[in-house]
Amino acid sequence: MLRATFKSLLARKTRLALSMLAVVVGVSFVTGTLVLTDTLNKTFDSLFAGIDKNVSVAVRAVNQIDASSEAGRPPLPASIVATLAKVDGVRAATGSVQGQAVLIDPRTGKPAGGNNAPPGIGANWTGGDPTSTQEIVTGRAPKTGEIVADGSTVRSMHLALGARIAVQTKGAPATYTLVGTFRIGGQDSLGGAAVTAFDTATAQRVLLAPDQFNAVHLAAAPGLGQEELRARIAATLPAGVQAITGKQLADENASAIQQAIGGFSTFLLIFAAISVFVGAFIIFNTFTMLVAQRVRELALLRAIGASRRQVQLSLQVEAALVGAAGATVGLVFGAGLAVLLRTAVGAFGVDLPSGSLVFETRTIIIAYAVGIVITSVAAFVPARKAASVPPIAAMRDTYVLPTRSLRLRAISGLVLTGLGVLLLAVGAASAGKSAAGAVGGGAAAIFLGVATLSPLLSVPVIRVLGRPFVAAFGTTGHLARQNAMRNPRRTASTASALMIGLALVSAFSILGQSIKESVRTTVQNSLGADYYLTAKGFGTGFSGQVARDIATRPGVGVATGLRGGLAKVEGRTVQLLAGDPAGLLQVLAIKKVDGDLHNLNDRTLLVDEATATDRHLRVGQAVTVTYPDGTDKLTVAGIYKKSQVAGSWIVSTGQYARHSTQDLDLFVLVKRADGADPAAVRAVIDTAVKPYATVEVRDQSEFVAQQEKQVDQLLGFIYVLLALAVIIALFGIVNTLALSVIERTREIGLLRAVGMSRPQMRAMVVMESTIISVFGAVLGVAVGSVFGWALTKALASQGISTFAYPSPTIITVIGVGILLGVLAAVFPALRAARMDILRAISTT
The missing domain is CATH 2.40.40 (Barwin-like endoglucanases)
Incomplete structure (x- = not known):
């Protein structure tokens, strides 16, 4: 049986190679992501280990918000360096800024x-x-x-x-x-x-500030370990100051970057999982068709003594071998993909230290597990069907594998789809991570539900979709439509693979358009500024002097800087917005619920209505606010309606500056004086910021356009990743049509014998492919539209306040489906048209 399995596999190299491509793409993506992640982690571990290799102990002030974060950490007086240098075991002490x-x-x-x-x-x-x-x-x-x-x-x-x-x-x-x-x-x-x-x-x-350091780095005397020196130093430190080992310092420095790498890795692995999921449909289809074409061969095996279990095991071994071969090739391609991704990171200005690719044993195990498990699971049902072939079928040319009723499929599909809709509804009505999780789970359930139901949908939908082809091409179009409808399960499985990719493209298009519309609405309704000043690129802020300079210029009514960061209010971490009380309310359109918003000063704060209700806060109540350097008691001066721009907590710039050594604004909002000439005010602002090369000035329309451009850039990256799933689906259509042509060899020969020309034969296969692709595109757009709506609603708390449907993009998605159908049919159509008529007719 094992020899027979190998011979059968080698006899169908071309057919199985197309299935292997689905495994290769999925495994390549998984492998490339893991290799890149491991390489970057090792690179930055080595980088910071090298930078901090001479530091035995680091002394720094305690960050009350995040012990390992340098953001907002208070400085140390320079005098501490001399004190630490006198501790027994300290060879050298150096202040760091x-x-x-x-x-x-x-x-x-x-x-x-x-x-x-x-x-x-x-x-x-x-x-x-x-x-x-x-x-x-x-x-x-x-x-x-x-x-x-x-x-x-x-x-x-x-x-x-x-x-x-x-x-x-x-x-x-x-x-x-x-x-x-x-x-x-x-x-x-x-x-x-x-x-x-x-x-x-x-x-x-x-x-920083004169006579202050961010930290003090200590070198130990020869023979003294880091932990021992740290313990000696810690015993001499006052409250609010801590000592950590050099190794801990290096680990913390690398950890911040590794967390970002981990998020990027998870993002890529999600798309890898989508590719693998789509590939499973292709593998299932391929093995189902191969079993149908090998009925006589399988029956002969049964006739000469092979048991059902042996036949099923033979097919499962074939699938596992295809998975293993795909995983092997995927590992090689994955290394190349890791190199490309690393180059892409460099294109964003991140100059990575040199180092070889890191192949962990875990990566190799996962690659083979993905390849073998996916193919084995996808081939399980076809293998079961293969085992059901009776020995008597060897003597009958017309034996066809029995198919089950679609009733069970209909029930399970409806249950899955109903569960998905329920989860989407829960997600749309919720907020935060739980909402996103519910929407994601709902989308997965709907994908599976619609894929399960698609054989029942294929016949009536394709009958409608095929009418234009019948009207335009007559008998040829009619045959193409009938071919697409003759095996609903096969057609549905092929279309479902395409559906997933195009559904996700549709959903993210809707989300992206909704984000852009929400930005436009928010800027128009929640911001009263005429000009917006931001830091270029990844800058963390710019001098507060910019806002102060602009405020004194002619034609400027208000110029207020906005800054902020993490703090704790009554022990819970929050994001604070800080601004100048005199100008803040003129550029932020926030509406009062209670109290007096104009009473914001250095000893008060403002809170939004939802947070006040959740925290049981009222006007006049004192709250404890903890900053990285310590705590302050502030009084609630006012409560305002929820604002996507203002956030939940507002303090004055003066209050925030008490607990920060950095005079840096994240934004500056400028409003013209009444009657001022817009062009003259813009020229004045441009002149004021000219010395500050990190500051960009935009008017309202330019600011909105810049936000939309960022959304488009992100969507473009997502589309590139989703393109892999669409490409796998394209291979699936090619594979299905190619096997279908082989399966219908005799039928094709008869059609050619009764007068069908080669161009008509090619046109029939192309139309069949196009109909299947349009069916998948229509399903994808329908499912993606529901998914996009739910995703938009679930992210309402993140500022997506407007639902927008990108009709041109959706039309383009359907157009892509048509194009894919045409491209997928090229090879099978040529093969069908080139068949020798007599040989085709004589095929059994």
């Missing part, structure tokens, strides 16, 4: 690396200290009025030593002389971020 510093390209006036580059990093020069891994490559260390920059940035900007370069820090830009290039931990680049080092006094002044 870090902050935002953006190099301005002197040729273009734009930030280093462009808009897609990571934010620029500023630090104090510590090269030569026992705790440091900074080392000069060319030039020398910086003094007052000078800087050194990482080698990668200097090369990319084509800078020469001695050049005068503007650097944007927390204040106004200042010009420095470039006197050297350096590397950190043996690397010329820190993940693509431009790193600038100043002398310590300058770094404190422009990045």
Whole structure:
């Protein structure tokens, strides 16, 4: 039986290769994602281990919000360095300063690396200290009025030593002389971020505050371990200051990036799962058709003594071998995909340190598990049918495998679809992660339900879809429609694979259009600004001096900066929005529910209605607000209606500044004075921000267009990933038609014998393929529209307030279905038209 299995497999190499493609694509995606993730994790582990390799212990203030986060962490007084240096076992103590510093390209006036580059990093020069891994490559260390920059940035900007370069820090830009290039931990680049080092006094002044450090790094005396030194240091520290080992510091630094990598990996694996899911339909179809074509062969096996179990096992072994072969090829292609994805990451300005691809044993196991399990499960039902072939069928040319009634399929399909609709309804009526989970589960149930019901839908729907072909092409169109309807299960399975891909394209198109409409509505109804100032690229903010400068310019009525971050209110982590009380209410259209919103000051806060109800808060009530550096008691001054722009909590800029060392705004909203000329005010604002190369100015229409562009970019990336599922479905249509042509060899010969020409034969196969594809596209658009609606409703709490249906895109999706049908039919149509008539007629 095993020899027979291998011979049968090798005898149908072309047919099974098409099925293997579905496995290859799915496994490649899974493998590529895992390899990329493992490679990036190892790369950044090595990078930060190298950067912090000389640090035995790091001393820093406690972050009351997130112990491992540097965001908002309070600084330490410079005097602590001398105190720590005296602790027994400390070989050296070095103060560390870090902050935002953006190099301005002197040729273009734009930030280093462009808009897609990571934010620029500023630090104090510590090269030569026992705790440091900074080392000069060319030039020398910086003094007052000078800087050194990482080698990668200097090369990319084509800078020469001695050049005068503007650097944007927390204040106004200042010009420095470039006197050297350096590397950190043996690397010329820190993940693509431009790193600038100043002398310590300058770094404190422009990045933090005079006589303060972000942390103190300690080197242990020879023979003293990190944990032992940490314990000695911890015993000497005052409340609010902590000591961690150098290893923990490196792990924390790598962890923040690895979390982002993990999110990206999960995102990619979802699309990999979609590809595998679609591939399962193709494999099921292929083995079902192969079993139908091998009835006589299977019956002969039974006649010469093979048991049902042996026949079923033979088919299952074939499927497993196809899965294993597909997984092997998928592993190779997955490595190539990982390289491409890594290059794509580099295209976004992230300059990754060099390193070889990482193939974990887990990746190989998962690849083969996906390939073998998916093919084995997909082939189970066809294998069961193969085992049911009786030995007597070997003597009958006309034996056909019996098919079950569609009644059970109808019941199960209705149950699954009903469950999916129920979950979608629950998700649409809910909010947060639970809503997204319900919508996702509902979508999966509906996909399975509609796929189960599709054989019952195929005949009536295809009868309608095929009418134009009958009207236009007469008998040829009629035959094409009949061929598409003759095997509802096969047609439905083929169309369902395409349905999934096009349904997801439709759903995300609806979500994207709804997001764009929601942005437009929110800007028009919730923001009263005429101009919007934002940081370019991945910048974390820009100097608060920008808003203060613009506010004094002629023609400007209001210019208020918005900033914010994480805090805790009564022990629960929240996102605070901070703004100038005088201008905030003029640019944010928030409506009062209770209290007086104008009473916002440095000792009060505002809260939205839903949060106030949930927290049982009322006007005049005192609440405890915890910042990274400590707590404050504030009074609720007013309650306002929920606002997607304002969020749930608002404090004054003065209150927020008490607990932050960074004078940085995330946005600046500007409103013209009554009667001011728009062009003149725009010119005034452009002039005011010209020194700040990281700031972009947009009017309302430009701001909306920029938000829509970001949505389109994300959708474009999603469409590229979904294209893999659509391509697998395309292979499935090709596979089904090719096997169908082989199955109908005698029929095709008879049609040709009674007068059907080769062009008519090609047209018939093309129309059959097109009808099946349009059926899949129609199902996909219908399911995707429901899914898109539910997804939009479920994400209402995230600011998607408007449902919009992108009719042009949906029409395009159906057009893509038609095009796929035509493309898929090219090879099978040519094969059918080229058949030798006499040989075809004589085929049994």
